[in-house]
Amino acid sequence: MEPTREARATLVDLLDRVLDKGLVLYADIIISLAGVPLIGVNLRAALAGMETMLQYGVMTAWDEHIRAWEHENRRQTEFSIAPEEAASEIALSVPGEKEPIRV
Amino acid sequence: MQITGEPEVTPTIAGDTIVGTEGKYIYCVADSGETVGLGKIGIDENEVYTIGYRDICAVAHRCPAEPYKSDDPEAIEVWVLRHQQVIDAAWERWGTVLPLAFDTIIAAREGSDAEQNTWNWLREEYQNLKGKIERVRGKAEYGVQVFWEPKLIAQNLSETSPEIRQLEEEISTKSRGLAYMYRQKLEGLLRREMEAEGDSCFKDFYRRIKAQVDDIRVEKTKTRKADQGLQMIMNLSCLVARDKYLELGRVLEEIDKIEGFSIRFTGPWPPYSFVGT
Numbered sequence A: 001m002e003p004t005r006e007a008r009a010t011l012v013d014l015l016d017r018v019l020d021k022g023l024v025l026y027a028d029i030i031i032s033l034a035g036v037p038l039i040g041v042n043l044r045a046a047l048a049g050m051e052t053m054l055q056y057g058v059m060t061a062w063d064e065h066i067r068a069w070e071h072e073n074r075r076q077t078e079f080s081i082a083p084e085e086a087a088s089e090i091a092l093s094v095p096g097e098k099e100p101i102r103v
Numbered sequence B: 001m002q003i004t005g006e007p008e009v010t011p012t013i014a015g016d017t018i019v020g021t022e023g024k025y026i027y028c029v030a031d032s033g034e035t036v037g038l039g040k041i042g043i044d045e046n047e048v049y050t051i052g053y054r055d056i057c058a059v060a061h062r063c064p065a066e067p068y069k070s071d072d073p074e075a076i077e078v079w080v081l082r083h084q085q086v087i088d089a090a091w092e093r094w095g096t097v098l099p100l101a102f103d104t105i106i107a108a109r110e111g112s113d114a115e116q117n118t119w120n121w122l123r124e125e126y127q128n129l130k131g132k133i134e135r136v137r138g139k140a141e142y143g144v145q146v147f148w149e150p151k152l153i154a155q156n157l158s159e160t161s162p163e164i165r166q167l168e169e170e171i172s173t174k175s176r177g178l179a180y181m182y183r184q185k186l187e188g189l190l191r192r193e194m195e196a197e198g199d200s201c202f203k204d205f206y207r208r209i210k211a212q213v214d215d216i217r218v219e220k221t222k223t224r225k226a227d228q229g230l231q232m233i234m235n236l237s238c239l240v241a242r243d244k245y246l247e248l249g250r251v252l253e254e255i256d257k258i259e260g261f262s263i264r265f266t267g268p269w270p271p272y273s274f275v276g277t
Helices: A011-020 A041-047 A051-056 A059-078 B073-094 B114-124 B126-136 B150-160 B162-173 B176-210 B245-257
Strands: B022-030 B037-039 B048-053 B056-064 B097-099 B139-148 B215-218 B231-241 B261-269
Touching: A011 B073, A011 B261, B022 B048, B022 B073, B022 B114, B037 B073, B048 B114, B056 B073, B056 B114, B056 B126, B073 B097, B097 B126, B114 B126, B139 B150, B139 B176, B139 B245, B150 B162, B150 B176, B162 B176, B176 B215, B176 B231, B176 B245, B231 B245, B245 B261
Parallel strands: none
Antiparallel strands: B022 B056, B022 B097, B037 B048, B048 B056, B139 B231, B139 B261, B215 B231
8 A cells, every 4th residue: 555645635634734743842932922822823713614623623622722732832841851752642432432542 | 952062153144134023934954954045935935945053954934923824725725735845845855854833933032033043942952853853864754544434334243243133133022112222222232342343443453553663643533524434543643764664555455455444544744743742
């Protein structure tokens, strides 16, 4: 099986990565609004109609997500040295709501 | 981070005018100290260039100190694709990059302009950035999503589970009212069997995939309209040595061949999921 990166077919995969991930900078040197980094924040609003946003549901949900991310990020940058990788959290959803399991 | 025993290096600024309201849009950090212009390949045709510190550089363009924003999803798509294209260009040129998220803009702060702040950041984070570069050197990220067809899986489970079969037989002998209650019970049982099946598939596939990759991240599963009737049961980001992806592909092909399961395999991506904290 060969991987694909055909632009149209993988746009959602690209958005997932480009909007949510990547190297993190100290919040105090990047442009931010009220302590919330603007990485993709405005874009999320515009993309709310897109499939990639379904996971966030309503706007408040993604706002919380961003804040949580920011909080976590700040906490980790304060300790500066890259911490041991946190245990991977596995969110496996099958019909009938289920608690994520950890491996 | 304090670097001792090193002569102080001066910022390498390529004919920049220092403006307090100017920002630096950062695409990635690359494995090269080269200070060079890459042409007008940036977002909105901006000139992309590098800000170097020792043997690493930030790939950037000059922009106003405000984020890119738009209400038009198509405009955003164009930006995001361009963001990726610039990273691809750097990736191809220097072999190893640490990609940043879209819209990461370094601002001027407390008397130092954005370019200086970028350079200071490279300097302070140098050891950390070098460590990350070493971790992803020669590797690429691949997206692996595993889907199943819930209807087919449920059908198969109904046929193979003795408990479900027994319940179904009992239903046929019951009065209408009782049959309704039995059907509720059957649905609950089926749901639990699906969960157990999902768990066991997850563990099995995870183990087989993990054996083929250098690093792995478990992402949240998503529901997308485009996946019509399919349900994502695994969403993984895998870091794989460039020449090893064929072996991963072989394992994925095995899973893809199992009845009721399918795989989505994307990449190679720059290692977005492996450069965070």
